[in-house]
Amino acid sequence: MRFVVGNATLVRVPYLDVPLDAAVAGLTADQVRSVEWAEPVWAASGQVLIGQAVWVIECADRVVVVDPCGAADAFIRSAPDAVKHQDAVLGALAAAGVDPAGVDLVVLSHLDGIGMTALVDDHGDWVPTFPHARVVTTGEELDWVISHPETQGAAAFGALLGRGVVEPVICPFPCANEVTLELTGGHSAGHAVLRVDSAGVQALFVGHLAVSPVQAAFPQRPGQHADAPVAQQALDAVLSHAAANGTLVVGPLWPAPGAARVSGPPWVLTPIYGDT
DSSP states (O other): OOEEETTTTEEEEEEEEEOOGGGGGGGGHHHHHHHHTTTTTTTTEEEEEEEEEEEEOOSSEEEEEESSTTHHHHHHOOSSSSHHHHHHHHEEEHTTTGGGGGGOOEESSSSOGGGGEEEETTTSSSSETTTTOOEEEEEEHHHHHHTTTSSSHHHHHHHHHTTTOOEEEEEEEEEETTTTEEOSSSTTTTTTEEEEEEEEEEEEEESSSOGGGGGGGGGGGGGGGGSHHHHHHHHHHHHHHHHHOEEEOTTTTTTTTEEEEEETTTTTEEEEEOOO
């Protein structure tokens, strides 16, 4: 699925969408059912729908990948199917016409998992999925992960660090001429969002400020974030701006189509479909 944002194109390469207990979004089934706009796209029968996808931003000057397969480490690395999962994701990229070798930059909004930023090669070693790309995250987030080796995906990320492909950055950081990484904190100390601003049209990747669009209908809860009040403030700012400016809001873990327009408050997130 492709979305045109000014002179940039956003490509959602899907792997899978699955229904999960509402608790993964800090909600109850009754809360999910109470949101009139949640079903059938964002939720089903009191469960939230969570997507695993690779988002690609194609700009004039470079190709950027955002949070590939989100924080799916526990799922896609589960034996004995880990290699099957990573091969399936690579197959999905090929089917979408995305060459991993042609990616210039991988942007990680935060590091409670690195998804498909790295894969296991035939020798059992962690290698970059996108072999010619720099991997960037905020310096605050990198410092936190280095000091917490138990973090999901830390071993794979450590291998990337050892290969010298990871770059800590200071926000706001220009990922491309029309793409900027902006620090928010909240979900984690170094959490960031990614803004695309091209020819007067905007899109914004929310990272894990909202793992499900349905969370926008309720106050953020401490169990979902390191600092829930800061996460709430950041999410409200994103949604307010989006509602006022027609910004396309993208969630790396949102199910297809993975993008919405915002109205409100109270917030309503309406799914937007690009060209398939």
